[in-house]
Amino acid sequence: MSRRVKWKQNxxxxxxxxxxxxxxxxxxxxxxxxxxxxxxVLPTPLSTLEAGVKLIRNGxxxxxxxxxxxxxxxxxxxxxxxxxVLGFLNGIVSLSExxxxxxxxxxxxxxxxxxxxxxxxxxxxxxxxxxxxxxxxVAFPVYLNTHHGIRSVDPALIEMGRTYGLxxxxxxxSIILPGALPAIxxxxxxxxxxxxxxxxxxxxxxxxxxxxxxxxxxREFMQLDVVVLSILLYALLGKLSDWLAKLMxxxxxxxxxxxx
Amino acid sequence: MASPIPISDDIEVPRSERPGHVRQRAGEATxxxxxxxxxxxxxxxxxxxxxxxxxxxxxxxxxEAVESKVQAASEGLAIEVEGGLVQFGQQTVLxxxxxxxxxxxxxxxxxxxxxGKSTLLRLIAGLEKPAEGTVAFDGTATTGLRSDVRIMFxxxxxxxxxxxxxxxxxxxxxxxxxxxLEALELVGLADRxxxxxxxxxxxxxxxxxxARALAGxxxxxxxxEPLGALDALTRIEMQELIERLWQERxxxxxxxxxxxxxxVALADRVVLVEDxxxxxxxxxxxxxxxxxxxxxxxxxxxxxxxxxxxxxxxxAAKDGYSI
Numbered sequence: 001m002s003r004r005v006k007w008k009q010n011x012x013x014x015x016x017x018x019x020x021x022x023x024x025x026x027x028x029x030x031x032x033x034x035x036x037x038x039x040x041v042l043p044t045p046l047s048t049l050e051a052g053v054k055l056i057r058n059g060x061x062x063x064x065x066x067x068x069x070x071x072x073x074x075x076x077x078x079x080x081x082x083x084x085v086l087g088f089l090n091g092i093v094s095l096s097e098x099x100x101x102x103x104x105x106x107x108x109x110x111x112x113x114x115x116x117x118x119x120x121x122x123x124x125x126x127x128x129x130x131x132x133x134x135x136x137x138v139a140f141p142v143y144l145n146t147h148h149g150i151r152s153v154d155p156a157l158i159e160m161g162r163t164y165g166l167x168x169x170x171x172x173x174s175i176i177l178p179g180a181l182p183a184i185x186x187x188x189x190x191x192x193x194x195x196x197x198x199x200x201x202x203x204x205x206x207x208x209x210x211x212x213x214x215x216x217x218x219r220e221f222m223q224l225d226v227v228v229l230s231i232l233l234y235a236l237l238g239k240l241s242d243w244l245a246k247l248m249x250x251x252x253x254x255x256x257x258x259x260x
Numbered sequence: 261m262a263s264p265i266p267i268s269d270d271i272e273v274p275r276s277e278r279p280g281h282v283r284q285r286a287g288e289a290t291x292x293x294x295x296x297x298x299x300x301x302x303x304x305x306x307x308x309x310x311x312x313x314x315x316x317x318x319x320x321x322x323x324e325a326v327e328s329k330v331q332a333a334s335e336g337l338a339i340e341v342e343g344g345l346v347q348f349g350q351q352t353v354l355x356x357x358x359x360x361x362x363x364x365x366x367x368x369x370x371x372x373x374x375x376g377k378s379t380l381l382r383l384i385a386g387l388e389k390p391a392e393g394t395v396a397f398d399g400t401a402t403t404g405l406r407s408d409v410r411i412m413f414x415x416x417x418x419x420x421x422x423x424x425x426x427x428x429x430x431x432x433x434x435x436x437x438x439x440x441l442e443a444l445e446l447v448g449l450a451d452r453x454x455x456x457x458x459x460x461x462x463x464x465x466x467x468x469x470x471a472r473a474l475a476g477x478x479x480x481x482x483x484x485e486p487l488g489a490l491d492a493l494t495r496i497e498m499q500e501l502i503e504r505l506w507q508e509r510x511x512x513x514x515x516x517x518x519x520x521x522x523x524v525a526l527a528d529r530v531v532l533v534e535d536x537x538x539x540x541x542x543x544x545x546x547x548x549x550x551x552x553x554x555x556x557x558x559x560x561x562x563x564x565x566x567x568x569x570x571x572x573x574x575x576a577a578k579d580g581y582s583i
Contacts, residue, residue: 156413160417162405163387163410163411164430164472165407174422179421254456255422
């Protein structure tokens, strides 16, 4: 396949992916400017864009996005590591699984957003509260998928590795981890979604900065364009993290026929 | 709940001295082959002379041909299984089985499914521990896995996330690249080195697995029905490849197969495992390369009849098996 043809195909598929979002925005703008949708119910994309430009000018927007992203990433790093380590340990050491799995399953089934009142009582409305909630939300999908991934590594391959003298860390690095990686990456994709959802809710209820705070603050002053802007931002950030997860899959799972 | 993955296990890995050993032996290659052939014929007994005669001339010329490329003239291991008893829970799979294999011999183990032939192979490989009895190599008792013993399974067991070359490097001492490439050349797949295993055919995957096993110049190579999943033509090709490499590289080979014809085509000696003991032991006195002539058919029929009827002579009954 020549490079030009491939590029054309990529461009075509990119166009297909964005066809529906673009179509909705165009129709929305059209209905809004015709007056079919009241500006007090749903501001048009253009006025939302204007609000965005205004907020960029006074420097608030990027500050808020930065705050939210930082919380999201710190929470993700903490929760993801805990989930990974627990999933890995419980996948390999049966004593550890017997010891912790029941507790983990119980905690997992508590809706973590229901903990918000308790979390506010513990941490106030500072950074810790939101990071705690994000970490809690992220840990479980990573835990479950890592655990499952490690359990589903083909025992025949592990036996093969042992006959070639692989053990301990070498066995983990060359057989168990790559074998579990597809499942782990599925967990990470789930976790990235949960990360944003948790953060939105946490910021909306209790915060003094971030995108969620911006939306709640704007509601107080009936600035619906800013509210819509923050909702759109969440959608775009969600798409961005999903794209990153896909990129990870493409580069780490090159060997996998499904990801080629 | 599934059992946890054993991440560490006791493995004997005396990897250190191998290359030196090989180099030291390289000079004596031809001599070693010849004396080996004679020793084989003496012990083989009835009608064994023709085999070893043929093998001798064949083996020498073949090893000369490849000597420039491969330093392969290591000595095969002698295997001695003494009263091996293996149980899985309540079930006894091997009942005090004894067998000895001479260095550089090609032994085929045949038998019906479930007779314990694969267990015997895994016992020799160190993957199963005997409840009673011993396994000894070159006269010293051994347990566990060893780096000079390699096993090939029915499925290739390549790591899908490593390229063909990196898969072979697992078998090369210290992950040596050039050794791995050399082994790939032996099986004729050097040009596929950078590809993923997923794009290879079943036969090619098995050849990569063979290269991986050969990369560490093993002294004993065990085959657990390595050709069972291949189509008939690929199978013949693989049999020829295995026979050729066995002649060139001088290792002891043990193949488990349910295909009697395959056993006769490859092996110096065929043993039949029935109910956990060896009930038939035949030397195949045919010259190599083997044609499917009347001699071949004679052995094939004799062994097959024995497998199917199990009442021709009293060997099995003497050892007290029951159905």
